Amino acid sequence: MNQSLELVLIEDDPHDIEIFLNVVEWIGMNDKVRVFSDGRAALDYLQKRETKQEGKNPLPGVIFLDLKMPLMNGNEVLQILRSDPHTARIPVVILTSSSLDDDIRQSYAFGSNSYVVKPLEFEKFADTIRDIVNYWRNINVRPVT
């Protein structure tokens, strides 16, 4: 995976966005994050990229997806991503406060790659994000699309 590949955060809560951005800044990769506050906008962006500027603007490296969002919740966004062949392979990490078994089971059923309960402590949160990005960017190997 290319280092330049961007991270996408789909999150409605401005405080959580702020914390996430702080974390990214803390771990030093803030310029590569694209944030959407609702699922529709994120899907528009991702599908438009895929159809109109194929090849020039590669798909994002990892999508961090919150579950509890207005209008369209995280699982719905996940379903649409996975049903579209061109976005089906983007790694999606569910980043949420919910540790409910139903949520966890459902998300995996819809095709999420990881499920992460947002750690309470800032340092742990930062470590977690860094590890995830590191994993998907540098450790995991994907087939060339």
Place this chain on the structure above:
Amino acid sequence: MAKYSELTINSALMISITIFCIVVIITMTFVSYTETDRNLKSIYKKEQLSAEDLFNKSSIYIHRAYKLWDRTYNPPMEMSMQVVSGAYNRSGGDPASMNLSGIQQAIRSLTGFSMNIYLIDKDGIITKTTDEPQQGLDFSRYPEFFSRLNDIRNKTAFVPDEIVTGFVKGSPHKKFAYQPTGDHRYVIELGIDVEDELRNNRNALSYEDLVMHVMKEYPSINRIHMINSLFVPDIGKEDYQNETLDPFTRATVSWVFDHKSRVEIADPDNHTLTTYFYIPHNIDQSPASAYQDLIGKIIFDTRVGDEDIAHNLMVHLILGISGSLAAILVGWIVSRRLSTPINRIVDEIDLIACGDLNRDISPSSHPELNRIADAIRSMVQHIRSMIQDLEESESRYRSLFKSSSDAILIIDGEVIRDINPAAVSLLSGEQEIMPGVNINDICKPIGTIIGDEAGLCAKVTSVPSPENRVFARENELSTIVNGQLRHLNILYSPVFARSGTMIQVRIRDITASYNLQEEIKNRNIILENQIQERTQALQMTIEDLNAFTYTISHDLRAPLRRMYADMHHLKQHLPDISDFLLQFTRIHENLKFMDNLIRDLLQFSQMSRQPLIKNEINMNNLVAGIITEIHEGLTGPDIRFQVNDLKAAYGDYTLIRQALFNLISNAVKFSDANRLNEISMGSSLAGGEVLYVIKDTGIGFNNEYAGRIFDVFYRLHQTGEYEGTGVGLAIVKRIITRHGGWIEADSEEGKGTIIRFSLG
């Protein structure tokens, strides 16, 4: 009724005995009759044959005696013949010139016999003789004799004939002899009148005497004839004298001669038996032998014999008839003697059969009849007790029938046979219902009373169709009786009787129980509705609770995290935080505790919702894994684990692991910091279930609270003294109870705690 034969025992007995006796008597009579008849006939036959035989043999003897006498005349006649022949030759063959009387004289002087001389020419005519009356007799009239004369003439022999005489006593005896002349022109015949003393002897041999004698000896003989071959009856009876034999007798005689046999001719009308039998006389072939063979004809008078036979028949007939009459009498007497007591006993049985069960059967002199009487008595006894039983049963039934609160009708076809008071009160309106009433007559009134003419009546009359009669049927009917809604249960059941199948209709008023049932039904419906409402409310509550837990898990955590982030930010950006380190630490601790609390509460609430996925669990491996995990994070006092062999469990692996983890970590958590702690585990089989025990030597607690330590948020120790949210043991209890098991704790302060649990 069975069809009885018209024949009474009396008649049957009489007839059989009589027939038997008659058959015996007739057989005996018949045998005796035939035997006697045969004997009689045989006696008569023997008499006949012996008469015949006597006659036959005697006549042969007579004849033979004649022969002997006859032969004595042959030598003188042959000598005389030489004299006549010599004289003829001297005359030159001319008889006319012959002195026959001179010759006669010469012969007499020579032989002592006076003989007649006949010269018979070739035409059979006596041309010259000393017997003047016979001069010119023409023998050619007797062809047979004439042919014999010619035979003699052509030969040279001397041919003596036999003495010829009639059969009648005293008739003249003549003997003739024949010889041809030398020139064969004549036959010389010499004849002697036998007049010597021998003739008297000869007369003693008279046939007539024989006939007389035989007839005298055998009185049954009517008459005896002797007939020669020329059909000349020789015994002097007038009707034979003139040589007239009827053609039938001629034919018979001729047949007997030809066959040298005998013939019997019976004439029952005249009571005669005539026998013809051949008497052989012609010992030698004398010229007159044809006249010598004889037929004896004896006419027996069979009147006496026939009368004897008829008498025999008559005697036997009388014997048979009188014997048969006697047999009938005997049969009648014997059958009377046998059948009278039987008839008496039958009469008595008839009386019993007519209902007089108290009548006894009088004893009889016949043991067999007494046995019948005994059998009848015991049968009557049996019937009596059966009747008694029946009466008792009937009375029981009657009282049940009368006192029954159910209405009961017994219907035979369309007629009510019986009805109980309950039915009368239920069904009677203006018209009273009583046995004998046709169901159709009361149908309409009943229908009016109960307000359902088509219902009850139609069912009562139509359901018990013949083919359905053997099956009981039950109907329920709601109808209006006397203005009130009643619910009736109607049972149709067959009653099998001799006259056919009747129907018992049992009408039970089930209004009360029906109403009760209805009420129960209604209440059930209400209850059902309530349950549904409550369930719905509960469902909503559960949903609310789910929403609440979700909110807790999501929304309560977000502010905590933000507080963390802000605290981190403050720590990073405040110029000097050394004065607030304690406060920062406390905030950090509280945030962390709160997060744990939320986590535990969520876990606890999820415990009851997750479905169990049960498998067999190797508890040894499970516990070993947990201990390893706990050991890694262990910072406190040293703890020794002692795990005995644990029996396998059956349950949800994740949940059981959670429960054991909580229990063991609890034991670790409450270990005594001042001494060596030991946590031991074991399992055993008790009362069909596996019991697991976890024992620690920790600080323990006051056993008064042993029942409460599994409640949510129940803590025995102050917050901060020991880690924990107070939810761990509650989770354990919920997991175990969800598996159908139980858990209990036993503790002593300062000594330790024992936890026992089973998964059921």
